[in-house]
Amino acid sequence: MFKESDIVLSAKHIVKQFPASHGRTLTACNDINLNVYKGKTLGIVGESGCGKSTFVRMVISLDKPTSGEILYHGKNLADLSKKETWLNRQNMQMVFQDPLASFDPKMKIVDILTEPLINFGKLKKSEKENKARELLEMVELPGDFVDRYPHNMSGGQRISIARALSLEPEILVCDEATSALDVSVQESVIELLVRLQKEKNISMLFICHDLALIRSFAHQIAVMYLGNIVEVIPGEDVTEYAVHPYTQALLGAQFSIHMDPSQKIQSIESEAPSPLDVPKGCPFQNRCENCTDRCKAEMPKLKEIAPGHAVACFYVEEQKI
Numbered sequence: 001m002f003k004e005s006d007i008v009l010s011a012k013h014i015v016k017q018f019p020a021s022h023g024r025t026l027t028a029c030n031d032i033n034l035n036v037y038k039g040k041t042l043g044i045v046g047e048s049g050c051g052k053s054t055f056v057r058m059v060i061s062l063d064k065p066t067s068g069e070i071l072y073h074g075k076n077l078a079d080l081s082k083k084e085t086w087l088n089r090q091n092m093q094m095v096f097q098d099p100l101a102s103f104d105p106k107m108k109i110v111d112i113l114t115e116p117l118i119n120f121g122k123l124k125k126s127e128k129e130n131k132a133r134e135l136l137e138m139v140e141l142p143g144d145f146v147d148r149y150p151h152n153m154s155g156g157q158r159i160s161i162a163r164a165l166s167l168e169p170e171i172l173v174c175d176e177a178t179s180a181l182d183v184s185v186q187e188s189v190i191e192l193l194v195r196l197q198k199e200k201n202i203s204m205l206f207i208c209h210d211l212a213l214i215r216s217f218a219h220q221i222a223v224m225y226l227g228n229i230v231e232v233i234p235g236e237d238v239t240e241y242a243v244h245p246y247t248q249a250l251l252g253a254q255f256s257i258h259m260d261p262s263q264k265i266q267s268i269e270s271e272a273p274s275p276l277d278v279p280k281g282c283p284f285q286n287r288c289e290n291c292t293d294r295c296k297a298e299m300p301k302l303k304e305i306a307p308g309h310a311v312a313c314f315y316v317e318e319q320k321i
């Protein structure tokens with residue numbers, strides 16, 4: 001299902017560190033290796049603070065990795081000139097969590113929707129209204145919304161999706177894009193995204209703290225913990241075949257679509273350590289029932305255990321689960 005020739009974007013050994021107080025270093029992303037495939041969704045899931053947004057900021061060139069490479073069709077994003085980086089924005093567009101905060105409240109919907117096309121010189125002013133109506137129709141909103149202001153309408157997330165897709169990007173990045181929505185609205189926005197993905201063969205990078213939601217539509221799921229990817233698994237296999245103790249905890253009944261991001265995962269007793277104080281060895285050791293001396297001394301690496309399924313866990317390795 002995942003062919004090398006279908007790779008659109010590839011993260012290779014991505015490390016991102018931030019300077020912290022008292023001369024310390026915070027490692028937000030630690031050796032991330034992931035592939036985004038043509039027309040498929042890669043879901044990245046993990047608790048708040050595990051490094052998801054830091055990773056996507058590098059993917060969309062808002063930040064540079066400390067080390068490692070992000071290759072877009074084989075080309076390292078860090079090697080692009082400023083102009084090339086700007087041009088490349090057309091290929092990778094982002095939907096934010098809070099559309100109202102990201103739109104200028106003084107702009108009408110017609111201008112919000114067509115601004116990216118105007119900026120890239122792809123639309124004449126006289127064509128704005130027709131294009132905006134077409135984009136509204138694409139996201140199943142009434143064409144008359146063109147004259148409204150963002151605070152005077154519902155469906156802000158759909159506007160954000162329409163604006164992001166106006167440039168016909170190859171990759172759509174959604175960072176907690178549906179997390180603030182009611183469950184029923186969330187489901188309808190996901191349905192819309194899945195339909196548009198199929199129609200336009202878009203690759204999606206969908207960042208979310210909710211595994212129950214992400215497994216319903218992601219083709220590939222990467223589970224992130226304290227800056228590390230601990231399991232990568234085809235979305236359709238996650239419920240039955242996920243083996244990392246952290247993924248299993250995320251699958252626990254208490255961690256569901258209804259959970260508020262600030263809540264703790266109730267199926268895990270202790271808390272995640274501070275990212276400034278990551279233990280030597282496996283990052284999950286203090287919360288894991290299967291932790292051994294080896295887990296405290298050595299860091300497990302991701303190893304493939306089935307096609308498209310890799311896990312970083314000595315317990316799994318030794319038990320040959």
Ligand SMILES: Nc1ncnc2c1ncn2[C@@H]1O[C@H](COP(=O)(O)OP(=O)(O)O)[C@@H](O)[C@H]1O
Binds near residue numbers: 028053055275
């Ligand atoms: N610009 C920054 N400077 C310092 N620390 C940062 C910065 N951005 C993120 N971090 C830290 O990196 C870690 C990962 O953050 P983030 O990527 O936002 O996590 P997530 O999106 O998974 O909630 C957190 O500990 C956060 O405090």
Ligand SMILES: [Mg+2]
Binds near residue numbers: 049052176
């Ligand atoms: Mg985030």
